[in-house]
Amino acid sequence: MVSRPVIVIAGLACETSTFTPSRTLAPAFHPRRGKEVIDEYAFLHPRTPLGDAAEWHGALIGHALPGGMVMRDAFEEWAGEIVGRLRDVLAKTAVHGLWFDIHGAMCVEGLDDAEVELLRRIRAVMGPNVIVSASCDLHGNVSKDLAHELDLLTCYRTAPHEDELETKERACRNLLDLLHRSCGVAWEPVRPFKAWIPVPILLPGEQTSTRIEPAKSLYDTVPEVEAEPGVIDAAIWVGYPWADEPRNRGAVVVTGWDEATVAAGAERLAKRFWDSHQDFKFVAPTGSFAKCIDTALASPLHPFFISDSGDNPTAGGSGDVTWGLMKLLARPEFQDSAGPRVIYASVPGPQAVQKMVQAGVGATVTVTAGAEVDHIHAGPITMTGRVYAIKHGDKDAVIEAVLQVGSVFAILTQLRKPYHHERDFTDLNLNPRGTDIVIVKIGYLEPELFDIAADWLLALTPGGVDQDIKRLGHRRIHRPMWPFDTTFPEPPDLTARMIPSSNKPLLPGPDP
Template sequence: MAIESSTFSPHRSGWEAFTLLRGNELVRRYPFLRDGAPLRREAEWVGVLRASAFPGGPVLTDVYESVRAEIGLALEAQGPFDGVLLDVHGAMSVLGYTDAEADLARAVRDAVGPDCLVAATMDVHGNVSRELARAVDLVSCHRTAAHEDDDEARERAATTLLRRVDHGGRPHKAWVQVPVLLPGERVSTRREPARGIYADVARVAELDGVLDASLWVGYAWADEPRCRAAVVVTGDEPDVLVREAGRLARRYWDARDELGPVAPAGTYEECLAAVLAGDARPFVLSDSGDNPMAGGAGDVTWTLARLLDEPVFALPPEAGGRTGIYASLPDAEAARTVADAGVGARVEVGAGARVDAAHHGPVTLRGVVEHVRTDDPVAGIVCVVAVGGLRVVLTERRRPYHLESDFTALGLDPRGTDVVVVKIGTLETELHDMAEDWMLMLTPGGVDQDLSRLGHHRLGGPVHPFSSPGSYDPEPELL
C-alpha cells in the first residue's frame, strides 16, 4: 500500500485516491517480473494486492484497515509462501495511526508466519522506525533523488529476497535513526553533498558480508515520531553492518548544514524578479508549497492570485509583456463550467481553494478558453484559459505536469513561453532538461519548504532543523 501523505494538508485520501491491482495484473506491473524476465522464471509469483495512490492528505482509517485486512486474508488463503515483497512508500499517514507502514508490516508477518522472509522496498523519502525494521527481514530504498531508479530499487529487493530464500536465510540488520528531517529538495543526488553520500551507500552495499545498504531522509511534511532520517545495513557480518551503519549515519549528520536546495530558492518576489531580469526561456518556477506529488492539496491559489495581478502578463510583447503557463489548478465545478462554455468562449469563473483555503481564497479567471479535453486519464476535464499572456491549466482532478508532452497535448508551447510555473518541488528529469533556468519558489501550502511555518510538535525529541539535538553519537542496533 503506497502513498505519500502530508499531515499538514486538509486533503483526505479515500477510496477514490487508490488504484487497486491484483493477481497477474499486479505481477506484470513490475518490469522485472514480466513474461521472459529472469526473475519471473525463478519463482512462482503471486499478486496479492497493491493499493497505490497519488500523494495527498492522510488516508481514511476504514480505507487503510480494509486494504490491510484483504492483504492479510489473501496471504493466509494463498500461502504458504517462501517470501513476500512488500512494496510501500514509507510516508503513508493514516488517521488514528502514527506508524502505518510498521502496522502493515506486522499484519503481513502475522499472516505469513515467522519462517517466511519479508522484504520491503521503499521510497528514499520514507520513514523507517525500529518497529518497521524489526517486522521485515530485508528493507531497502532508492539511491537517487529525483527518483530515477524506482524499478531498479524494487528489482534489487526482489533479487536479494530470492537469493536469501534459496540460500542464506534471514540476515542481520543494523538500524539507526539520525535526528535530521529535511525536505527531499535539500537532499538531491544531482548535487553534493547528497551525491557523494549516496555513492557511499552504494559502496557499502558491495562490501563483503553486506547484502544491502540504504539511507532514508524521512518525510518532512508529516508530524509523527518516526519522521527522521534512518540507515539500515543488511548482511551476514554483524560487526561490519554496525560499523558501516554508524559511519553512514555520522556522514549524513555531519552534512546536515551543507544540504541545501537543489536549485536557487527564493520568495515569489525574488523568483519573478529573476525571470524578468533575464532572457532564459523557458524559466521554470517550482510552486513548491502546494506540490501535489509531495502531498499538497493542489488547489492552493496563493501563487496564481499574484500572477493574475502582475501587469507584465497584461501587456503586449511589444510593450514588454511576458507570457506564462500555470499548471495547474484543480476545481471540478470550475472545470466543468469552462468545458461547457467551449473553446473560444470568454469566461469568468471562480476557481481553486476548495480543499485548502488557508492561504488564499478562490481566484477569478477572466479570459478566453483555448483548449478543452474531457477524457484525461488522471485529471478528467482539462481546460486552458488565456488571461492576457498567462495560460492557466484548469483541471477536474489533481494532476502533475512534468513532461513536455503534458503541455503540448494542450496546445501549449512551453519552450516558447517566458515562464512556466508548475506545482512541484525538484523538477522531474524531462522538465529539468527542458528548463533554460529554474528556481525553487518558497510558497505556502501543506508541503511548505519552510518547515518552521508548519508547526511540527510530535517528533518526540530534538530533530534538526527544528531544535538542536546537540551532539550526536550514532549507536546502530542489531535487529
C-alpha cells in the same frame, strides 16, 4: 526440496502530509490485483531472470498520489482485502516470501506507523517463517519496529527518483537470493543481520537532492558499503518532513551476513550523513514568489521555470491552493495577451472545467476554481478568459482545460494532477520550450522539466508542504532534531542498533 519459491506481492503507498487539510480516500489508491500486479513490473514478467526464478502471486498493491491523511476506513478496506487475498493464496500453496511494495511515509488516521500495522496484520496471516523484503522511497521513514518486522529493506538512491524500478527490482532480487539460501531439503528460513541507526535530521527533499552536494557524495557512498564482503544491502532514508509522527527523521539500515561489517557500514553512513547536516542547501536558488517572477522577467534565458513549491501535489500538497495564481494574475506585466507568455500548472476546479467544456474552445468564460480543500492560504479565484484547450481522459486529472487570461495560460483540472513531463503540456497544445515562463506546482524539477529549463528558481510559497518546515508546527518528532534545533546538548548516538530477526521478539525500550 523447494525448487521455485512462492512469493506474494502486497503493499500500500502514499506520501502523506499531516499539514494539509486534504484527505486521501480509498479510490485514490487505484488498486491492482492478481495478474495486474505482475503486469505492473516488467522485471517480473515471464522469460525474465526474476520472473522465471519464482512463482509470483499478486495480492494487492495500491499507489496513491501524495496527499493528506489517509482516512482510516480507506486503510481498513485495502488492508482487509490484502489479508483476504493472502489467505486465498495460502489455501492453495505454501508461501515462502513477500515483497512489501511501499513508500514509507503513509500516515493513517488514528495510527502512528501505518506500514508496521499493515505488515503485522500480514504476518499474523502468513506466519513467522515467511521472509519479507521491502522497497521504499528515500523520503520514507524507518522506525525500529519497521526494521524489526522486515527481513530485508532498501530504498531509492536518487532524488529525483530515477532509480525507482531499479530499487524495486533490487528488493525482489535480494529476496530471491535469500530464499535460495533457505531452500534446503526442508524449508528453513535464513535471516541476515540488520543494523539500524536513527539520525536526528529531517529536511525537505529539495535540500537533499542527489543532484548536488552533500547528498550526491553521501549516496555515492551507499554502493561502496554494499560492496563490502558480507553485506547484502545498504540504504539511507532522509525522512519525510511534512508529517508529524515520532518516526519522522533520517535513518540508515545495512543488512548482511557479517555482523561486524554490517554494523561498521551502518555507522560509516550515519556518520557521513550527520557530518554533512549543516551543508544541505536548496537544490536551486530560492526567493519569494514575487522575486522569482521579477528574476524570470529580467532574464534573457527562456523557458524560465519557477517551482510553486508550497502546494506541490507530489510531496503531499492539496494542489488547490490558489495563492500563486492570484499573485501571478495580479501582475501588470501579464494583463495583456501580448505580454510575456506564461504557463501555470495547475489548479483544480471541477465546476470551472465543466463550464469550459460546455462553452468550448475559443469561448470567453468567467469561472471560479480552487480552494475547495485548502482555503487556509487563499480563497477561490475567479477569472475571465478564453478557453484555449480541453483534454479528456487523463488518468489523474480526468479532464484538463486551459484558460488564457491576458498572457497567462492557466491549467485547470477536474482532479489534481502533477505536471512532470513535456507531454503534459504539449497534449494541451502548450509548448513549454517556446514559453517565456513556466510555473509548476513542484519542488525540484523532475528530469524532463530540468532538461527543458534554461534556468529555474524555487519559489518559497505557502501550502501544506511549505519548504520552511520550521513554521509548520511539529509537536511529536523526536528532539533535538536538525534543523528545528541548531544546538545539541551532546553529539547524537550513531552506534549501530542490531535489530533481531522478525521471528524473534524486539526488546522493549525507547525508539531514540
